[in-house]
Amino acid sequence: MRRLLYLLPLAAFTAIALWFAIGLTRDPSRVPSALLDRPVPEFALPALAGAGVAALSSGDLRSKVALVNVFASWCVPCRVEHPILMRLARESGLTLYGISYKDKAEDSARFLRELGNPYAAIGHDESGRVGIEWGVYGVPETFVIDRTGHIRHKHVGPISPKDLQETILPLIASLSR
Amino acid sequence: MKRFLVVLAFSLLAAPALAVLPHEMLTDPAQEARARNLSREIRCQVCQNQSIDDSNAPLAADLRRIVRERIVAGDSDRQVTEFLVRRFGDNVLMRPPVRPDTWPLWFGPAAILVVAGIGLLVFLRRRPAAQAAAPLAADEERRLATLIERKDG
Numbered sequence: 001m002r003r004l005l006y007l008l009p010l011a012a013f014t015a016i017a018l019w020f021a022i023g024l025t026r027d028p029s030r031v032p033s034a035l036l037d038r039p040v041p042e043f044a045l046p047a048l049a050g051a052g053v054a055a056l057s058s059g060d061l062r063s064k065v066a067l068v069n070v071f072a073s074w075c076v077p078c079r080v081e082h083p084i085l086m087r088l089a090r091e092s093g094l095t096l097y098g099i100s101y102k103d104k105a106e107d108s109a110r111f112l113r114e115l116g117n118p119y120a121a122i123g124h125d126e127s128g129r130v131g132i133e134w135g136v137y138g139v140p141e142t143f144v145i146d147r148t149g150h151i152r153h154k155h156v157g158p159i160s161p162k163d164l165q166e167t168i169l170p171l172i173a174s175l176s177r
Numbered sequence: 178m179k180r181f182l183v184v185l186a187f188s189l190l191a192a193p194a195l196a197v198l199p200h201e202m203l204t205d206p207a208q209e210a211r212a213r214n215l216s217r218e219i220r221c222q223v224c225q226n227q228s229i230d231d232s233n234a235p236l237a238a239d240l241r242r243i244v245r246e247r248i249v250a251g252d253s254d255r256q257v258t259e260f261l262v263r264r265f266g267d268n269v270l271m272r273p274p275v276r277p278d279t280w281p282l283w284f285g286p287a288a289i290l291v292v293a294g295i296g297l298l299v300f301l302r303r304r305p306a307a308q309a310a311a312p313l314a315a316d317e318e319r320r321l322a323t324l325i326e327r328k329d330g
Contacts, residue, residue, distance in 0.1 A: 009296075028225060034266030041264075102235065128239050135264040137222030137236055 033135055033143075033154035040068075040149050041133035045123025048100050050109030056097050056123030062149035065175045066095040067142055067168075069119070070131060072103040073111035075139040081158035082115045088164070089118035094172060098122040101131050101139050144168060146175045197230065201238070203245055212245045215257055219244065220271050228271055 035041070044057035061068065069085060071078040089096050098119035100108035105124055112119075125131055134143070137156075144153035153171055155163060197216070203209040216230035221237040229237040229244075240261070247257045261269045273279050313321065 009293075031222065031268045032266060034262065034264060034268075128236070132239060132243060132264060135266070137265070 030156055031137070033151065035135055035143075035151045036154065037150060037152065040143075040145060040151060041130075043123070043130045043133055045099065045125055045130055048098075048108055048112075048122040048124040049105045051112055051117060051119075051122050053117065053119060054121040056099065056121045058149070060097065060121060061145050063147065064095060065147055065172055066097055066145045067172075068097045068099065068134075068145060069143075070099045070101045070134070070136050070139050070141045071108075071111075072101045072139050073107040074103060077158040078111075078140045079115065081140055081160075082118075084159050084161065084164060085118040086116045092169075092172075095120050099130065099134075100124050100126075101136065102126065102128040142168075144171055144175070197241060198238075201241055201245070203249065208245075208248050211254060212241070212248055215244050215248075215254055216241055218258065218271050219261060220269050222265060222269065 040058050040061045042058050044059075045055060047053065047055035067085075067088070071082075085096060088094060096118050098121070100122060103126065105126070108122075108124065123130065128136075134141075135154075140158055142155040142159055143151050144155075146152050152175060153168065155168065159168065197213070203212060213230060217228045219229045219240060221227045221229045221232035221234055221240070223234040223236050224232050227237075229240045243261075244257055247260055252260070258270065267274060273282060275283055
């Protein structure tokens with residue numbers, strides 16, 4: 001019994017080392033959203049000129065499950081994820097909203113003309129002020145909003161087909177039930 | 178030598194490069210000083226481990242502007258940091274807050290040191306004291322004396 005007591009420091013060290021080892025495998029640039037499970041921030045953005053869809057404000061986000069995608073024409077990963085958003089809008093019937101972030105309206109509009117517009121409404125956030133309300137720190141960012149207008153998930157970086165299949169679509173399915 | 182002194186004089190004159198741009202600064206020096214102090218405590222979310230006071234990232238500039246907006250609007254330092262924490266989470270603070278769930282972080286190392294110290298003390302007290310050397314026997318005493326004598330002689 002006494003012998004086992006001498007193993008205690010080793011056991012404690014192993015536990016701490018394992019704890020840190022797990023911590024090291026996580027990506028520190030992925031910051032969990034402070035807004036998770038909170039209502040969407042209050043905002044009202046003007047429509048993106050030249051995109052041909054309505055403006056976006058927090059009032060639009062309280063009736064159905066939806067995605068809010070923050071994008072910009074200068075953002076290279078946004079181009080990478082764009083085909084996925086296009087397919088999602090076309091095939092799933094899910095409503096996608098866009099926030100064009102820190103971008104000139106004509107550049108954002110051209111981006112959508114080139115690659116297609118998956119968004120039902122777009123708010124143009126040229127100053128990035130509304131982005132700060134959403135805690136946006138790097139585009140693209142995608143939020144999953146539930147029926148009551150609460151943020152249920154935040155995805156930082158481009159959505160890969162794997163993220164879509166394993167995280168976002170199952171979440172949307174469970175929220176839509 | 179003269180050239181060296183000139184170079185030295187100029188390098189002492191040079192101010193360290195600042196990320197804060199002149200047009201961002203507040204006209205009231207007291208408010209500006211508060212903004213600078215607060216900015217040093219706010220983490221830039223794009224270039225982590227830099228404060229927004231150090232960083233040139235556009236988001237850091239936006240956050241510096243917001244810190245100043247809030248100060249001008251009459252917020253206390255605490256209200257300004259709470260404003261940012263509500264949006265970006267505790268991660269936005271350079272120093273994690275002291276709360277029950279961060280106690281291990283703040284006090285863990287000290288606690289481990291204390292526990293280890295107590296363990297060491299207990300271990301040292303329980304260990305039998307080093308045995309005092311037994312006195313020499315008579316014949317050993319005699320041999321030692323002859324050895325010393327031989328060396329002296």
